[in-house]
Amino acid sequence: MRTRIKEYRARHNLTQEDLANLVGVRRETIVFLEKGKYNPSLKLAHDVARALHATIDELFIFDEEENEVVEER
Template structure:
């Protein structure tokens, strides 16, 4: 079973009136990285996950979760 990364980064950014660029600047990454994280298209390093959690004063587990994805039956 495949797992998909989901995040609550966008929600935390919105609650803190923070732009993607501001979060990128605070964590030392490019804005594109934040965009990809929010879409679940990028798995962050442990360091980046911890840096983001520190910005929002929360845990890594609150920001990132993996959810099981059903694989297409025809692929088996």
């Protein structure tokens, strides 16, 4: 998963700490989200999107190739 959180955060002139405080998580959570190392709950994704005036689809990009199921023959 990739995210555009950092880009949107910069648009709103927010630090990672600012965003973390807005959504009620630790700064490290925002770091992991931005690096794509943490898959957020639906609630957290919604809260982050709301804080950044964006939609979940605008912020979180799910790579379809990673989610494809390979069929065994």
